[in-house]
Amino acid sequence: MRLLVTGGAGFIGSNFIRYILNARPEVAVINLDKLTYAGNLENLTGLEENPRYTFVHGDIGDRRLVSEIFSRGVDAVINFAAESHVDRSIMDATPFIETNIRGTQVLLDVTTEWWREHTAGGPPATPAGPMLERSSIRGAPTDPPAGVTASTTGDNFDTAPVSGGGNSTAGAAGGASPGQAGNGKSRFNGDSGSWEHGSTISTKDLPREDRGQPGTAPAVAFIQISTDEVYGSLGPEGRFTEESPLNPSSPYSASKAAADLLALAYHRTHGLPVAVTRCSNNYGPYQFPEKLIPLMITNALENRPLPVYGDGLNVRDWLHVEDHCRALELVLYRGRAGEIYNIGGHGERTNLAVVRTILHLLDKPAGLIRFVKDRPGHDRRYAIDPSKITRELGWQPRHTFERGLAATVEWYVKNRPWWERIKSGAYREYYERMYGGR
Ligand code: NAD
Ligand code: DAU
Numbered sequence: 001m002r003l004l005v006t007g008g009a010g011f012i013g014s015n016f017i018r019y020i021l022n023a024r025p026e027v028a029v030i031n032l033d034k035l036t037y038a039g040n041l042e043n044l045t046g047l048e049e050n051p052r053y054t055f056v057h058g059d060i061g062d063r064r065l066v067s068e069i070f071s072r073g074v075d076a077v078i079n080f081a082a083e084s085h086v087d088r089s090i091m092d093a094t095p096f097i098e099t100n101i102r103g104t105q106v107l108l109d110v111t112t113e114w115w116r117e118h119t120a121g122g123p124p125a126t127p128a129g130p131m132l133e134r135s136s137i138r139g140a141p142t143d144p145p146a147g148v149t150a151s152t153t154g155d156n157f158d159t160a161p162v163s164g165g166g167n168s169t170a171g172a173a174g175g176a177s178p179g180q181a182g183n184g185k186s187r188f189n190g191d192s193g194s195w196e197h198g199s200t201i202s203t204k205d206l207p208r209e210d211r212g213q214p215g216t217a218p219a220v221a222f223i224q225i226s227t228d229e230v231y232g233s234l235g236p237e238g239r240f241t242e243e244s245p246l247n248p249s250s251p252y253s254a255s256k257a258a259a260d261l262l263a264l265a266y267h268r269t270h271g272l273p274v275a276v277t278r279c280s281n282n283y284g285p286y287q288f289p290e291k292l293i294p295l296m297i298t299n300a301l302e303n304r305p306l307p308v309y310g311d312g313l314n315v316r317d318w319l320h321v322e323d324h325c326r327a328l329e330l331v332l333y334r335g336r337a338g339e340i341y342n343i344g345g346h347g348e349r350t351n352l353a354v355v356r357t358i359l360h361l362l363d364k365p366a367g368l369i370r371f372v373k374d375r376p377g378h379d380r381r382y383a384i385d386p387s388k389i390t391r392e393l394g395w396q397p398r399h400t401f402e403r404g405l406a407a408t409v410e411w412y413v414k415n416r417p418w419w420e421r422i423k424s425g426a427y428r429e430y431y432e433r434m435y436g437g438r
Contacts (some may be wrong), residue, residue, distance in 0.1 A: 001027050001218060002028050002030065002073050002074050002076075003020065003028065003029050003030070003075065003332075004028055004070075004078070004217075005030065005032070005040070005077075005123060006032045006080055006081035006107065007033055007076070007079070007082060008033050008080065009031065009041055009044060010039055010080060010155075010288070011038075011043070011291075012080055012325075012406075013031070013033070013081075013326060014040075014044050015058060015284060015286060015321045015324075015325055016284070016324075016328060017047070017242040019326070021047070022295050024329070025330060026033050026216045030055070031054065031055050031056065031068060032058055032065075033055070033056075033058075033081065033370035034057070034058065034060070034081070034163075035356075037430075038083075038085075040286075040422070042418060047392075060103035060107050061103040061432050063100065063109070063110065066106060066110045067113075070111075070113075074111075074114065074222065075218055075225070075423065076218035077107060077221065077222045077223070078223045078225065078332070079101060079104060079223065079225055079341075081098045081103060082096075082099055082225075082256070083099050083100060083252065085252070086217055086252045086253070086288075088430075089255070090376055091273070091433070093251035093255070096118050096251055096252055096255040097251075100255035100256055101255050101260050102349055104224065107401055108222065108266045109260060109268075111221060111265055112377065113436040114268070115221055115265070115273075118374055119271075122330075125207075127208060135191055138313060142269070150272070151218045153368075155241045162218050163403060170374060181334055187196035203232035216226070217333075218271075218332050219331075219332065219336070220273045220336075221272060221273045221337075222263065222272060222274045222275075222277070222305040222336070223277060223332060224260060224263040224268075224274065225277045226259070226260045226279075227253065227258050227279065228240055228278050228279065228317070228342070228344065228382045229248060229249070229287050229379065229382070230246050230248050230260060230278060231247060231248075231382075232247030232249055232253075233381060233382075234319070234381040234383055235383065238383070239344075239385035240306060240342060240384055241387075242278075242339075242341070242342055244389055246261075249378075249379050258275050264338065264340075270339070273337035274338065275331050275337065275338075275339055275341065276339075276340045277343055278340060278341070278342050278345040279324050279327070279342075279343040280343070280382055280384045281316040281382070282318075282319065282321045283320060283405065283408055284321035284322060284408055285321070285408065287321075287395050289422060292354065293358070295307075296354070296355050297358055297408070297412045300359055300363065300364045301416070303315065305368055305369075306355055306368050306369050307370050307417050307436070308351060308355055308369055308371050308372065309353060309374045309378060310371070310374035312351045312355070312369075313350050314350065314379070314381065315349065315350050315351075315380070316354075317345065317347055317348045317382050317383045318349060318354075318401050318404075319343065319344055319347075319384075320345060320397065320398075320404040322399065322400055323343075323345055323397040324343060326395065326398075328343070329394040331389075335393065336392070339393075341389045341393075342384045342386050342388060343389060344384025344385070344386045344397075344424070345397040345401065346386075347397075347400075347401040352369075355369060357402075358405070358407060362409060374437040383397075
């Protein structure tokens with residue numbers, strides 16, 4: 001199965017790529033990532049030579065590029081790519097609208113075109129999963145464009161301008177530098193719409209024997225990775241179900257809600273087998289240190305103040321990223337088209353409780369805590385009711401928050417160079433703007 005994973009150089013995407021390549025030998029991953037400030041190829045170190053992994057540097061909103069990737073064979077799409085930080089969306093919503101809404105629309109359009117082409121007699125009137133266990137799926141690698149050499153090794157192909165995007169830490173890691181993603185042997189020229197000659201594009205042969213076998217083919221063609229934030233804020237009681245009304249508070253969550261509705265509309269209108277997943281706050285290795293848990297761990301390790309918004313009593317429902325990845329695997333193979341699945345780890349905690357536990361685990365003083373001005377529109381409480389995915393797909397979280405948090409703290413202690421490179425780079429500027437006058 002050829003899986004197009006977008007945003008795979010970010011926190012959850014990179015964890016998912018590692019997870020799925022390990023768990024599913026029939027899966028090959030094409031990772032399309034723009035390498036924004038949050039995209040870091042270091043998160044995928046070790047996969048460069050994996051014959052089942054290909055990196056493409058580019059934007060999900062680039063229709064020509066996405067079509068080009070599809071022309072090489074894709075069996076399903078998992079869309080992680082997004083601007084993901086609420087605080088940034090408060091400072092400037094533009095990239096959120098661009099990537100989270102318009103980018104998702106482009107992906108949905110191209111996936112729909114492909115779906116129409118590869119479904120005999122056009123899209124089915126009443127889609128129902130598993131949809132893709134049929135011989136019409138394009139999975140076989142296509143020939144490379146004329147003048148381009150085929151390769152069977154784990155290649156990357158770079159489509160972004162040489163000066164474009166990228167996280168400075170990627171280069172610093174001895175991995176790829178911005179604009180030179182991985183070994184960057186080939187380049188898609190967006191202006192001419194063609195591949196530049198003399199370069200090498202992977203046309204890796206995928207394990208074909210499993211394709212189309214029950215249990216190894218995708219049940220849905222497109223998974224939209226969404227968030228519990230689309231439901232807005234809860235009072236002290238109750239949990240979000242898939243039927244809870246959408247009531248987003250921030251430009252980020254509003255853009256995610258819009259993308260969800262688009263994805264579900266493509267299912268109803270075009271018959272595209274789409275599933276939407278809405279998870280709670282993830283934590284674990286490789287999370288960018290602008291989000292609560294890695295920010296607090298790394299600040300504590302540097303003996304810097306820990307900025308807690310408002311009274312610190314806002315509640316988040318923590319989900320270990322590996323539990324999230326397992327849930328997504330289940331949705332990919334057994335999810336029902338047109339459905340929404342809530343994913344949550346039964347891990348409700350106040351921010352203050354999380355921060356205190358981190359300080360305790362690191363043996364640092366509570367005096368490092370600083371209460372700062374609250375986030376505008378700050379949602380008070382999130383809590384997910386995951387009973388649908390448990391009932392239908394048998395998913396249960398395996399990590400308790402206590403053990404998961406302790407392991408995460410340990411990961412940041414052991415991987416200091418990873419986050420130090422991030423914190424010493426462009427992130428610093430943002431940090432000053434965010435917390436400078438607070
Ligand atoms: P992240 O910010 O760590 O990573 C986002 C990735 O997307 C980066 O690698 C970035 O380079 C890439 N990207 C951004 N714009 C792109 C574009 N136009 N084209 C291609 N790539 C682009 O985010 P994350 O925390 O890993 O979140 C992944 C997804 O999960 C997002 O859709 C987010 O909304 C959702 N989500 C996250 C959480 C969480 O707790 N982190 C919880 C619920 C839902
Ligand atoms: O609920 C899912 C969402 O979780 C995802 O959709 C988002 O992509 C992800 O960023 C996350 O959003 P939050 O706003 O909940 O996460 P963040 O880590 O920014 O903040 C978690 C809580 O901690 C929130 O109540 C705000 C608070 N906070 C955050 C930061 C960065 C602080 O008190 N201080 C801080 O410095």
